[in-house]
Amino acid sequence: xxxxxxxxxxxxxxxxxxxxxxxxxxxxxxxxxxxxxxxxxxxxxxxxxxxxxxxxxxxxxxxxxxxxxxxxxxxxxxxxxxxxxxxxxxxxxxxxxxxxxxxxxxxxxxxxxxxxxxxxxxxxxxxxxxxxxxxxxxxxxxxxxxxxxxxxxxxxxxxxxxxxxxxxxxxxxxxxxxxxxxxxxxxxxxxxxxxxxxxxxxxxxxxxxxxxxxxxxxxxxxxxxxxxxxxxxxxxxxxxxxxxxxxxxxxxxxxxxxxxxxxxxxxxxxxxxxxxxxxxxxxxxxxxxxxxxxxxxxxxxxxxxxxxxxx
Numbered sequence: 001x002x003x004x005x006x007x008x009x010x011x012x013x014x015x016x017x018x019x020x021x022x023x024x025x026x027x028x029x030x031x032x033x034x035x036x037x038x039x040x041x042x043x044x045x046x047x048x049x050x051x052x053x054x055x056x057x058x059x060x061x062x063x064x065x066x067x068x069x070x071x072x073x074x075x076x077x078x079x080x081x082x083x084x085x086x087x088x089x090x091x092x093x094x095x096x097x098x099x100x101x102x103x104x105x106x107x108x109x110x111x112x113x114x115x116x117x118x119x120x121x122x123x124x125x126x127x128x129x130x131x132x133x134x135x136x137x138x139x140x141x142x143x144x145x146x147x148x149x150x151x152x153x154x155x156x157x158x159x160x161x162x163x164x165x166x167x168x169x170x171x172x173x174x175x176x177x178x179x180x181x182x183x184x185x186x187x188x189x190x191x192x193x194x195x196x197x198x199x200x201x202x203x204x205x206x207x208x209x210x211x212x213x214x215x216x217x218x219x220x221x222x223x224x225x226x227x228x229x230x231x232x233x234x235x236x237x238x239x240x241x242x243x244x245x246x247x248x249x250x251x252x253x254x255x256x257x258x259x260x261x262x263x264x265x266x267x268x269x270x271x272x273x274x275x276x277x278x279x280x281x282x283x284x285x286x287x288x289x290x291x292x293x294x295x296x297x298x299x300x301x302x303x304x305x306x307x308x309x310x311x
Contacts, residue, residue, distance in 0.1 A: 097141060104134040144255075146270060150277050155195050157282075162190040162199065162235065166224045169203055173211045182214065187225035190235065192302045198278045205271035206237040206298050213241035213296065229299055240295040249288055275300075
């Protein structure tokens with residue numbers, strides 16, 4: 001009897017320990033669940049805060065973008081107004097300013113023809129200076145109009161045979177100065193997708209400059225071709241003419257800037273400024289290499305890169 005009671009007591013004690021262990025495990029499990037719930041709640045709260053912060057940032061960015069869009073719209077309107085003013089100015093230049101210049105030139109010429117014999121040497125010199133100054137002013141006005149037309153002209157990219165265009169320009173230069181023995185080299189089958197009229201202006205200016213600045217050279221050479229420069233394929237116009245100091249290279253593209261003596265090398269100083277604007281309108285680049293008394297090479301690209309024309 002006593003043994004049965006002891007066994008029963010031990011069994012009850014084991015059951016109590018087992019029950020306590022189960023209860024303890026459940027209590028720990030509940031605590032873990034409570035902790036996880038709290039953590040999830042904190043994470044959810046943090047996520048909501050971050051979402052709200054992102055929404056505020058997005059709203060601020062949208063408002064900033066709207067402000068920039070309004071600024072761009074305003075600037076576009078202002079630019080269009082400036083372009084309208086430039087068109088009006090160009091019209092005034094081409095009509096209102098040219099008329100007085102034509103009058104000055106006409107009456108100066110009449111004075112020279114009809115009364116030139118009545119003037120002494122100083123008087124004739126003054127009259128010649130008036131004629132030259134009015135002619136120079138007329139050339140400057142024409143240069144301004146050319147720059148304006150280049151900036152406003154609509155761009156039409158079409159296949160252009162640059163080799164044929166270069167030869168046509170060089171033949172015209174030869175006909176204008178048949179006494180000059182200039183060595184000419186044009187690489188064959190050079191083509192590009194470009195505006196034909198604007199490219200005509202580019203090559204006329206670059207080849208015309210090469211022709212002009214080799215005028216004092218006993219054995220002048222002019223080349224037009226294609227090469228690779230810093231990994232990029234580009235066109236070039238090279239000569240062995242007067243050249244210049246590269247420290248002044250950036251000033252070359254300033255309208256009406258003259259690098260050389262106008263008496264030796266006449267011109268308005270608008271050609272390279274025109275070339276630069278045309279090349280940039282084709283999403284290209286223009287740069288130069290030169291050395292005094294050794295020659296000059298102008299390089300240019302046209303955005304889409306040089307292309308070969310069919311043979």
